[in-house]
Amino acid sequence: MPAVALTVNGKPVTGDVDPRTLLVQFLRENLRLTGTHVGCDTSQCGACVVHVDGKAVKACTVFVWQIDGANITTIEGLADPNGPLHPMQEAFREHHGLQCGYCTPGMIMTAVDMVNRKGHDLDDPTIAISAAAPATITS
Amino acid sequence: MYAFTQHRPATVRQAASLLAKQEEAKLLAGGHTLIPTMKLRLAGPKHLVDLSKVEGLSGIEMKGRSLTIGAMTTHVEVQTSPVVRENIPALAELAGKIGDPAVRHRGTIGGSLANNDPNADYPAAALGLGATIITNKRRIPADEFFKGLFETALEPDEIVTKVQFPKVNKAAYVKFPNPASRYALVGVFVSKRSSEIRVVVTGAGANGVFRVTAFEEALKKRFGAKSLEGLTVPADGMASDIHGSAEYRAHLIGVLARRAVAAAG
Known part of the structure; x- marks a missing residue:
């Protein structure tokens, strides 16, 4: 059983895992961080997106041992639990940017990644394209 | 699993x-x-x-007129590389159209080529630019690398280490993506390097990526979208599934080839 050590939402965590353990399983089942959801489980929808070393990654398509040593941020780590929401969470809340809410954690992590990558180059057409295809944000 | x-x-x-x-x-x-x-x-x-711990498998380097990309280089690295953008912009654009950002953060050029999915984008670039696939054993020209659906010339213990692309005068890739997966329903890559013209199709062929020699011949006379007017590809040998019939795919090849030639300028 491979031993893994990660930093998740700023805290060091370790575990001995079956090699088949996906990052999303490790987060949900070992760490009980159930904010990250499994949607399609076929690497398409993006409900399971978390940040691995600052980049959006589908947690259902990475074995946890592949990213041993990485720094992970999940939806739980975006804002201080006792403080205000992260501005992206607040924007989704303000504009009712959700339907049933199941994929919202992945959408928010994807949107934060988009801002991180594009910064001030993030324009209305890019946002509009993403809004038209919410299941898979493509830009 | x-x-x-x-x-x-x-x-x-x-x-x-x-x-x-x-x-x-x-x-x-x-x-x-x-x-x-x-x-x-x-x-x-x-x-x-x-392969993620193997040294020396990532990176992008331009030497002379040849662009070398390490096999473990991710799609986002190719998409955003100033070196690729300056020397073969069509390749950077193709990489930026693969899947979605999360896929591009993990997916690699070597993995895509070795897998040779009939709907993948990179095989079109490799064949469309006349690339050379470098392994731990030898150098394989793209013309000899792709052998059919998910089949390549790779031997069981052979590992792709680098891909070498020659700089071309003109190139463009246009694809009609499946709206959910972003795989190419049909994608056409065109390039022109001195007298050598390549028109390569992914997504459509029942046997994977292929060149359209009739289109290439027509473009040799004059490299312009007009040269392809009236030319078609027979539906025979095209893939057919719930996403599109063989006839539809064959039709798209003509449309996308004209757009790609126009985009290449």
């Missing part, structure tokens, strides 16, 4: 020896095809040889 043992070699030599030694071993690059395939139990390797 079937059980397996994972290996994390530090060198290409170690990885190759694991592949040769272990029965039913498979290489793991970005994992964005292999892991979903394993979940569906369509693949059940007993050993996974992960």
Whole structure:
């Protein structure tokens, strides 16, 4: 059983895992961080997106041992639990940017990644394209 | 998913020896095809040889008129590389159209080429630019690399280490993506390098990526979208599925080829 050590939402965590353990399983089942959801489980929808070393990654398509040593941020780590929401969470809340809410954690992590990558180059057409295809944000 | 043992070699030599030694071993690059395939139990390797710790497999370098990309270089690295954008912008654009950002953060050029999915984008670039696939054993011209659906010239213990692209005068890639997966329903890559013209199609062929020699001949007379007017590809040999019939795919090849030639300028 491979031993893994990660930093998740700023805290060091370790575990001995079956090699088949996906990052999303490790987060949900070992760490009980159930904010990250499994949607399609076929690497398409993006409900399971978390940040691995600052980049959006589908947690259902990475074995946890592949990213041993990485720094992970999940939806739980975006804002201080006792403080205000992260501005992206607040924007989704303000504009009712959700339907049933199941994929919202992945959408928010994807949107934060988009801002991180594009910064001030993030324009209305890019946002509009993403809004038209919410299941898979493509830009 | 079937059980397996994972290996994390530090060198290409170690990885190759694991592949040769272990029965039913498979290489793991970005994992964005292999892991979903394993979940569906369509693949059940007993050993996974992960390449992420192998030194020297990533990176982008321009030397003379040749652009070399390491096999483990991710799609986002190719998409955003100033070196690729300056020398073969069509390649950077193609990389930026693969999947979505999360896929591009993990997927690799070597993994995509070795997998040779009939709907993947990179095989079109490799064949469309006349690339050379470099392995731990030899150099394979793209013309001899792709052997059909998910089949390549790679031997069981052979590992793609780099891909070398020649700089061309003109190139463009236009694809009609499946709206959910972003795989190419049909994609056409065109390039012009002195007298050599290539028109390559992915997504459409029942046997994977292929060149359209009739279009190439027409473009030799004059490289312009007009030269392709009235030319068609027969539906014979095209893939046909719920996403599009063989006739539809054949039609799209003509449309996208004209757009690609126009985009290449």
